[in-house]
Amino acid sequence: MLPHLDAAYNLARWLMRDGEAAEDVLQEAMVRALTYFASFKGVNPRAWLLQIVRNTAYGSMALNRGVVTVPITGESDEAIAAELVSGDDDPEAALLRSRESRQVRALIAALPVELRETLVLREFEEFSYKEIAEATQTPIGTVMSRLWRARQLLAQAAAAEGLP
């Protein structure tokens, strides 16, 4: 499972939008994956692990529902970006990161969670539609329309912010 630890962290971080919550989810998901690894019979351990991360994250969000809400649009996108995506990052890395990447991160972080996870699995993990459908337990048609909505919202929000 360790070769997929980075992918697991990336997904947990994008779903939870908070470093500490992501670490909790990652811990729990990895322990669970380890415990049940013996019963894993598929051919794609990364997809299997990410499905566990995702279910764990949803479990955690179900408990905290209503505590953190982030509007899709709002005047304080920069503040949200600061709070959500660079909270406990390595300060050096944060300095190097361009302003544009920070803005795009904030826009992705502001997407509704089901659009966000679809986009993250597609763009960062390069999952096929079928793999996304399996990992998110969603029909392929829904995966396609979620991806579409995620990209439209992202492109429109970027245009509104004057990003190239």
Added chain:
Amino acid sequence: MSDPQNSLMPGCDKVLLVQAELDGELDAAQAAALEAHRVGCPICQAAQVELLRARALMRGDLYQAMPDAVRARVIGRLRQVEPHAPLVPRRRWDWLRAPSIGFGLGAACAAAISLLILLPERNDLVDQIVADHIRALQPGHLEDVVSTDQHTVKPWFDGRIDFAPPVKDFAAEGFPLRGGRLDYLDGRPVAALVYQRDKHIIDLYVWPAGGPTPHLGSDTTIQGYNVVHWTAEGMNFWAVSDVEHGQLDEFIALWRRAP
């Protein structure tokens, strides 16, 4: 952008194919057919421009790299849980090469097949229950009635289903009731009671035990979720959760003891 559902409805039913092509999901013939359509469709042309723009936005440094401290903590914890666990997958068929195992394999297969034949319903239902539990954890699905008061949850089911599920609260024992919802399992509407144990959710599905209820053994584990079944008071009970086995057993013992 106030209502993303509506403002984003594509004006041509081929735009999702434009997207599928950019994602490498179309074969050559499908791509050629799409190209023939796109030359005459301004909506699809505009969609492609926007999709390329969205893709370009994602090219930046966006991957959430794991801080070394987090990596060390996670791996440390895993070593604590299971010091000798294989943290990388073993080669799949290595065990087949062990000569002593090859012999028993035929018998094991036969046993597994007969189990599948004898217990199809059970496997089906357990899968349904786990799938429903996972679905319920997604945003907005967990509870239809949110209340920690059993006297609110119980009447809520009146008129929604044709039986009155027993509702009990174990807040004092560390399993507070969070609410309830209606679900559909085994071809009928069922009551789902939602409990919480620390950071975990326990779903308890209840419906009348009609006809002869086969005693289905006690528990199963699927995808890391423990599922326990019992019948009492003329009802079927199925508890499913990712809490540790011992805690789920404790919950069930409480439930069965309570009046």
